[in-house]
Ligand SMILES: [Fe+2]
């Protein structure tokens with residue numbers, strides 16, 4: 001990046017690099033959720049399939065939000081490459097457990113960037129990331145709720161589909 005531009009950025013160059021890494025993570029989450037939607041659809045979990053289609057598009061929105069933040073503040077945003085998406089799941093519980101694990105990792109990653117902004121006095125980026133911190137809490141809660149319900153009531157097959165329907169309205 002041109003030196004004059006670098007010196008005049010309101011957000012730190014280090015933050016831009018970290019946010020570009022976060023773009024990759026959001027893109028990966030979006031692709032993972034699309035694979036989960038496909039698995040749910042193939043296995044008759046209609047409501048969960050819709051849920052994961054929606055989550056996939058939300059993750060893409062997150063990615064674009066970060067992308068634009070970088071660009072609007074004079075940085076360069078990179079379109080991410082997404083590879084190695086898993087399409088195999090042992091059960092619907094496995095799908096939600098994997099999703100919960102993914103959300104927890106993303107939360108940790110965002111918190112790490114947030115703390116780095118604080119260390120570097122990058123106030124603008126810190127404020128920008130606050131929205132993501134709250135969003136992550138909500139997303140973790142959704143996945144945790146589904147895992148809990150499937151763990152408690154998912155032993156028999158009939159129940160699995162009833163839960164799928166019930167989760168759509170909870
Ligand atoms: Fe996200």
Ligand SMILES: [Fe+2]
Nearest residue numbers: 029059103139
């Ligand atoms: Fe998410």
